[in-house]
Structure formats: structure tokens, C-alpha cells
Amino acid sequence: MASRRNIVIIGGSYGGISIAHYTMKHTINALPDKESYQVVLISASSQVMSRPACPRALISDDMFPQDKLFADIRSQFSQYPDGSFRFIQAAAEAVDHEARSVTYTVEAGTREELSFHALVVATGASSTSPLMGFNPNEASLKESWKKFRNALSSAKSIVVAGGGPTSIETAAELGDYLNGTSSSPQTAKVPITIISGTSQILPSLRPSLAKSAEQYLSKLGVRVLTSTRVMTVSPENAGRTITDLTSPSTLTLSNNETITTDLYIPAIGTTPNTSFLSPALLTPSSQIETNTATLRVSKAGPLIYAIGDCSSYARPAVHNILSAVPVLGNNLKRELLLAAGKSEGDVPQEKVFKEDKRESQLVPLGRSKGVGAMMGWRIPSFFVWLIKGRDYWLWTTGGLWSGKQWAKEA
Ligand SMILES: Cc1cc2nc3c(=O)[nH]c(=O)nc-3n(C[C@H](O)[C@H](O)[C@H](O)COP(=O)(O)OP(=O)(O)OC[C@H]3O[C@@H](n4cnc5c(N)ncnc54)[C@H](O)[C@@H]3O)c2cc1C
Known part of the structure; x- marks a missing residue:
């Protein structure tokens, strides 16, 4: 459909999948002429995985049920009406934020260019060791x-x-x-x-x-x-x-x-997956320079956002992404409605993200012990095991990948 207004999301993991569901559930239906919009998720991988599980999962497939560790992205979005959502398995190679287009090569080897009306970059970061995530x-x-x-x-x-x-x-x-x-x-x-x-x-x-x-x-x-x-x-x-x-x-x-x-x-650390963007949009450490309150990539122009480990918005952690999704989802919705001609009184107010910087980290130490703290409180070893060490958060990811986590508009 030539006249489609694409809301392109690059990167299919915690940030990208969450924003895609949030937008499908709470934004598209609110837009005038909603059939003219399509959410397009572009990701280098056809699957998503619970990345924090890598330290144990790398030992053997017997450590976790593989159908819980990995999930097929396409099937997580089959719940939405035909034509409203599209998944493209490809790595973005270039984003021209002025011409508002993204270029990628699909598996068959064909180079394609897609124009976007709105863009969310959620391409995460690559680990130095290939054992710790999708590289690529x-x-x-x-x-x-x-x-x-x-x-x-x-x-x-x-x-x-x-x-x-x-x-x-x-x-x-x-x-x-x-x-x-x-x-x-x-x-x-x-x-x-x-x-x-x-x-x-x-x-x-x-x-x-x-x-x-x-x-x-x-x-x-x-x-x-x-x-x-x-x-x-x-x-x-x-x-x-x-x-x-x-x-x-x-x-x-x-x-x-x-x-x-x-x-x-x-x-030893990670490198943000941002080489396809103009260096003018990046910080010296190659993260996307993002407004830490609104999650907008202000230098890139209207309707362009970033979330997750590719962005400078907060420390790289899943809990920060989960707190940022409703903010980005809301601000994107607001900006799309305004761009569609709605007046200030008819659109939600801007939301502001604020990182919770209290001591928060759970560290399993093998399959029975652990240390950690949450929101500044020390967590005893047994509870570190119960919350994280038992299955490295696999109990939480089903609802994230399927979008159930975002059923309610926050
Ligand atoms: C080993 C390990 C353990 C961790 N443990 C924890 C933990 O216990 N708790 C916690 O809060 N955080 C943890 N983290 C951090 C957490 O995993 C990240 O914060 C989270 O995965 C970031 O999600 P994301 O959506 O930003 O991107 P990522 O999970 O990094 O995924 C990025 C996605 O984008 C795709 N992609 C990359 N480049 C392109 C491109 N050019 N075009 C299209 N697609 C692209 C990738 O294939 C991938 O699917 C851990 C990280 C690691 C490496």
C-alpha cells in the first residue's frame, strides 16, 4: 500500500517487542484513518530470547526448556488484524533520519528501503563474547x-x-x-x-x-x-x-x-548496535543520544525515539526498559495524534521517564545461591534464587513476548 504510514521499530527484543505491542494495543485504534498505519518491526533475528539466561543456558540445552528460552517473533503478533503489523527479518544497514527511510537487506539478498512516518530504535548492544546474546x-x-x-x-x-x-x-x-x-x-x-x-x-x-x-x-x-x-x-x-x-x-x-x-x-561490556545511524545522533560511547525524560532522539527530528541498551536514556537493564515502555508508548501516541491533526486537548499529556537509581541487582551464584538488592534493600540468597536464580526470569518473559504485559495502558 503506497500511502501507508509506517511506524518502524528496529530491534526485536525487550524494548522493540514491547513498544510494538504497546503501539498495536493502545495507539493504532486511537488514530484517525487507522487503516493507513502499519507497525513494522525489523529485527536481525526471527526469534527473541531471555538474554539474562545466557550465563546458564550456554552450558547445555537441558538447563532450560528451549521453547521458553527462545520465542518466534512473528507468531507473537499473529493476534493483530491482517495488514496492521509486519515483521521483517533483516539487519538495518542505514537510517537516513532526514529523508526518513531505513535500508536493510532481506535474507534472499535483496536490498530494500522503507520510508517511515515514526521510528523507534531498539537495537540493543552486542556483547564482546559471542556466548552472551544475538551477535547478530x-x-x-x-x-x-x-x-x-x-x-x-x-x-x-x-x-x-x-x-x-x-x-x-x-x-x-x-x-x-x-x-x-x-x-x-x-x-x-x-x-x-x-x-x-x-x-x-x-x-x-x-x-x-x-x-x-x-x-x-x-x-x-x-x-x-x-x-x-x-x-x-x-x-x-x-x-x-x-x-x-x-x-x-x-x-x-x-x-x-x-x-x-x-x-x-x-x-567485559557491550557495544551499542548503532553503526547504521548518523554519528551526529550518537554519544561518544556510540549510544543514541536520547532525551532521558521523553525518550525522543531530539536531534533526529519529529517522531523518532530510542529505548533499551542502544540508547543513552538509562543504565542497560530490563527493569529500566519496562519502566520506559509506557512513557515512550504514550509520548509516541501523543505525537502521532498531534501529527494526525488532533488538538492538544484531545491527546494524552506528555509523560516523563525517571530512572530509579537505587541499588538494584540480583546475581545468582550457581543453581542454589545468590546475592543482590532491590530498590536499595538487600535480598537474602534464598529469595535471589526464587526470583531470578531458579530460571533466570523465564517466568516473566512469556507475557512480555506475547504482549499480555502491555494489555493495560499505563
Ligand atoms: C549475559 C547478560 C545477562 C544480563 N542479565 C540481566 C539481568 O539479570 N537483569 C537485567 O535487568 N538485565 C540484564 N542484562 C541486560 C539486558 O539483557 C538488556 O538490558 C536487554 O536485553 C536489552 O534489551 P534491548 O531490547 O535493548 O536489546 P537486546 O536484548 O540487546 O536485543 C537487540 C535486538 O536487536 C537486534 N538487532 C541488533 N542490531 C540490529 C539491526 N541493525 N537491525 C535490526 N535488528 C538489530 C538483535 O538481533 C536483537 O534481537 C543482561 C545482559 C547480558 C548480556
């Missing part, structure tokens, strides 16, 4: 897990770099699986070493929780080196590319130690 899709993730699992069965040592939750959870899951829960770094069947550049692991939590985590890790056969940086890795791409994912490697550290290891996992 489910096929690459499953290939890396397969290769890692093959090497895991004969690995005699593992090094995990990073002091954040991904590193700590991964080392703990591997320790629980390989060494059990009554081990020690000295007696472990497969010694595991965490190398943390910060003086405290889990720097978003209070020091006493980081200390408890170190004690639990020790029982899983995990040694923790703090205030230590990995200076060189040989081969250079060990753990970073699928080719060198399981290459035995030698690391030199800032404390002058040299470690050789069978498996090296660089769980």
Missing part, C-alpha cells in the same frame, strides 16, 4: 554455544574476564556445573579464575554483598582476582570470535602474572 542473531548464538559445549567437556581451566554480573554469573554457573558446591579454588576439578579490573566485583552492589559473592564463588572452585586487568591475550581474538571462541590462550595480567587457559570468556 539466534543462528550465531547457537553456533557459538555448540562450539563452546564441545570444548567444555575436556577443558581443564577457564578464565572469565570482567567484574560485572555477567562475568560473575557465568563463572558461578560453570563452577556449579563442573565443580559442584563444596569445592575450592585449590581442589577444583576445573579451576576457574575471574579477573576483575575493579577493586570490588559487582560494583553496583554494596561491598558486603560483593564479599558474600566471593565466598560463594570460592565454594564453586572460582578464584577472584580484583584490581587486575588483562593486558594481552594470545591469540588476540580468543573468546571474541566464533573461530577463536575455544582457542587455548595465554593472558598477561597487570599484576605481572601470566595465565594459560583452555577457555577464555571476555565478559
